[in-house]
Amino acid sequence: MRRAYVFVLAFLLLGVASAAAADLKIVDTRGTEVTVQSAAIDYGGFLGADKETAGIRLLQGEGAVTVKWADIETLRVVRRDESVKPPRIELEIVLKNQKKVPVTLARVGRMKLTGKTELGDYSIDLDKVRAITPIK
Secondary structure (H helix, E strand, C coil): CHHHHHHHHHHHHHHHHHHCCEEEEEEECCCCEEEEEEEEEECCECCECCEECCEEEEEECCEEEEEEHHHEEEEEEEEEECCCCCCEEEEEEEECCCCEEEEEECCCCCCEEEEEECCEEEEEEHHHEEEEEECC
């Protein structure tokens, strides 16, 4: 009985974790617009996976912040500074309350946005993204 309880609990937690993944409209550097379902960002490194499904990790000044998709109206690239290595990507977030906040893309791990499109599995480097709009 206890084993069945643990299995049911694990199944429910897995369902909650996958339900938190958002659907996003992505515009890439070529201007192609793609709708990505169950989006996640893989920040994993050489030794393991580190997926974020609830939002995106950014730098606000010297501090790091994870902004939830539920709080974002739009996110777009404002400027790409090639004078530093790796290039610094400055963004502007428009929050649901219409406040605009300048941030910088955090350089951590793989930085791949993954999910599903109508054609199949989707993956793009965050460096190649120009705008993200969470779908309500």
